[in-house]
Amino acid sequence: VRHFLSLNDLEDHEIADLLERARAVEASPRSDVLRHRVFGLVFFNPSLRTLASSQAAMAQLGGSSFVVTPGQGTWGWEFRPGAVMDGAAAEHVKEAVPVLGQYADVLGVRAFAGGTSLEEDLSEPVLQAFVRESPRPVVNLESAMDHPCQALADWKTLDDEGVPRRGGRLVLSWAYHPKPLPLAVAAATASMAARRGMDVTLLRPEGYEFPSALQARVHGEAAKGGGSFRETDQRTEALSGAHALYVKSFQSPALYGRTEEERALRERHSDWRVSEAWFAPAAPQALFLHCLPLRRNVKVADEVLDGPRSRVIRQAANRLHVQKAVLLRLLGVGRAAAI
Numbered sequence: 501v502r503h504f505l506s507l508n509d510l511e512d513h514e515i516a517d518l519l520e521r522a523r524a525v526e527a528s529p530r531s532d533v534l535r536h537r538v539f540g541l542v543f544f545n546p547s548l549r550t551l552a553s554s555q556a557a558m559a560q561l562g563g564s565s566f567v568v569t570p571g572q573g574t575w576g577w578e579f580r581p582g583a584v585m586d587g588a589a590a591e592h593v594k595e596a597v598p599v600l601g602q603y604a605d606v607l608g609v610r611a612f613a614g615g616t617s618l619e620e621d622l623s624e625p626v627l628q629a630f631v632r633e634s635p636r637p638v639v640n641l642e643s644a645m646d647h648p649c650q651a652l653a654d655w656k657t658l659d660d661e662g663v664p665r666r667g668g669r670l671v672l673s674w675a676y677h678p679k680p681l682p683l684a685v686a687a688a689t690a691s692m693a694a695r696r697g698m699d700v701t702l703l704r705p706e707g708y709e710f711p712s713a714l715q716a717r718v719h720g721e722a723a724k725g726g727g728s729f730r731e732t733d734q735r736t737e738a739l740s741g742a743h744a745l746y747v748k749s750f751q752s753p754a755l756y757g758r759t760e761e762e763r764a765l766r767e768r769h770s771d772w773r774v775s776e777a778w779f780a781p782a783a784p785q786a787l788f789l790h791c792l793p794l795r796r797n798v799k800v801a802d803e804v805l806d807g808p809r810s811r812v813i814r815q816a817a818n819r820l821h822v823q824k825a826v827l828l829r830l831l832g833v834g835r836a837a838a839i
């Protein structure tokens with residue numbers, strides 16, 4: 501069974517095929533090519549864009565979808581092998597996923613990081629359980645350490661905007677957030693941009709260095725794509741000549757799961773809020789990017805979000821085109837038939 505779990509798993513020609521399909525369905529958005537096909541969506545966490553774009557993608561291609569939110573109107577799920585299920589969870593993943601596979605042609609799953617054990621989150625326990633148990637292709641709709649649909653949409657946005665691949669400079673900046681957020685989007689963005697051939701700088705305070713496993717992953721993608729990756733806490737130097745500033749908050753990897761210590765460190769950096777002044781050393785038309793949702797005037801000032809640099813709506817629009825491209829590829833629909 502072919503899955504869509506990470507851009508890191510794909511060959512260059514497969515990424516190019518997905519981007520080409522996304523452009524084709526953007527030009528010709530509605531057809532019947534997925535008639536009678538069903539996308540089963542399992543969301544352990546909230547969503548606006550991923551859920552809505554997945555359902556809209558199926559509807560616009562003639563198919564349909566269903567949504568399961570474990571523990572909220574459907575049974576709670578157990579994942580531990582050998583568990584004595586005498587608690588809240590009434591359903592085990594070993595039955596739940598094969599059952600859903602009887603109803604759907606492809607399954608999507610959103611399961612954020614637990615946020616207490618970095619080692620466990622790096623092992624992607626929920627996503628891997630789906631892969632193990634599913635008789636159908638699985639789409640990663642944001643896991644503990646990856647968000648490939650967002651990353652592919654962002655790749656397309658950079659292409660749409662004419663941001664250079666080789667020689668393009670993307671700064672991925674940490675920003676303050678009142679909650680300890682997962683690393684998934686930051687890891688996916690850095691990997692995507694490095695694979696696209698860009699020079700990627702992670703701008704973050706001390707204590708927010710990528711864990712070594714993620715550093716290795718981004719360096720690996722840079723080696724494949726001709727890009728580069730480095731980290732710094734020097735904002736002016738990092739942003740010098742940058743073509744795009746992508747902002748994402750995440751909890752300190754150094755203090756992962758150490759709630760009070762992590763919060764104290766994060767609060768010390770509550771002034772890491774993007775304003776127009778940040779762009780002074782950047783390229784004149786430098787873009788502002790964010791996957792959304794985004795807390796206005798906490799992470800980013802209105803002047804940036806409402807100004808000419810922001811491409812956040814374009815990024816969200818591309819989620820729809822990319823979602824269609826992924827579904828068409830996984831369901832084996834030829835490119836000509838899709839348009």
Ligand code: CP
Pocket residue numbers: 546547548549550551642650791792793
């Ligand atoms: N960017 C993104 O995945 O948005 P949602 O969390 O709303 O799906």
